[in-house]
Amino acid sequence: GAVVSQHPSRVICKSGTSVKIECRSLDFQATTMFWYRQFPKQSLMLMATSNEGSKATYEQGVEKDKFLINHASLTLSTLTVTSAHPEDSSFYICSARDQGMSPLHFGNGTRLTVT
Amino acid sequence: AQSVSQHNHHVILSEAASLELGCNYSYGGTVNLFWYVQYPGQHLQLLLKYFSGDPLVKGIKGFEAEFIKSKFSFNLRKPSVQWSDTAEYFCAVNAGRDDKIIFGKGTRLHILP
Numbered sequence: 001g002a003v004v005s006q007h008p009s010r011v012i013c014k015s016g017t018s019v020k021i022e023c024r025s026l027d028f029q030a031t032t033m034f035w036y037r038q039f040p041k042q043s044l045m046l047m048a049t050s051n052e053g054s055k056a057t058y059e060q061g062v063e064k065d066k067f068l069i070n071h072a073s074l075t076l077s078t079l080t081v082t083s084a085h086p087e088d089s090s091f092y093i094c095s096a097r098d099q100g101m102s103p104l105h106f107g108n109g110t111r112l113t114v115t
Numbered sequence: 116a117q118s119v120s121q122h123n124h125h126v127i128l129s130e131a132a133s134l135e136l137g138c139n140y141s142y143g144g145t146v147n148l149f150w151y152v153q154y155p156g157q158h159l160q161l162l163l164k165y166f167s168g169d170p171l172v173k174g175i176k177g178f179e180a181e182f183i184k185s186k187f188s189f190n191l192r193k194p195s196v197q198w199s200d201t202a203e204y205f206c207a208v209n210a211g212r213d214d215k216i217i218f219g220k221g222t223r224l225h226i227l228p
Contacts, residue, residue, distance in 0.1 A: 034216070044205065044218045093159070104216060106151075106159040 006107025
């Protein structure tokens with residue numbers, strides 16, 4: 001079945017540094033990728049929708065200059081958390097779909113800890 | 116705007132008990148509905164989905180969900196739960212031309228052995 005690979009699974013960084021998270025679709029072309037953030041004991045929060053070759057669409061309240069999303073190819077999207085702060089510590093999950101209304105395939109998530 | 120409500124945040128059941136997790140959504144038009152499950156330490160997996168047709172949808176691992184349009188609901192059910200069903204369950208809705216899928220807050224299910 002379709003697989004979405006997300007890397008790294010865990011990252012610890014110092015406050016003020018930037019972190020890049022990669023999301024790859026391994027056996028299908030992901031025309032659309034989504035980035036979610038999961039706060040402890042809360043739901044997944046959609047951060048942005050990324051379509052290959054175009055600018056990402058950010059949800060209200062998500063800082064586009066802080067969370068840079070690049071969807072350069074049909075199999076790769078990256079999320080860069082710039083100038084990370086401790087409040088950015090969270091679990092980030094990407095998902096992808098190949099076309100239309102097909103279900104999402106999820107990556108394993110990335111646990112980001114900013115010290 | 117679309118929204119999804121899961122009323123039960125934390126459910127504790129004994130093995131063999133029956134399960135029903137509530138999910139309501141707000142959108143007046145055509146919807147696609149999903150239930151996802153996240154087992155401890157694992158990533159999200161699709162349990163079942165509804166696009167059209169029979170409103171009673173059967174998924175993996177003995178789960179089913181019923182779409183009741185008049186109630187804007189898509190409740191998840193399982194007649195007899197197992198300890199291995201301990202997980203977090205998310206209801207999600209995709210509606211209209213919007214490409215987004217919106218998730219509910221999730222229900223943490225704990226099955227006592």
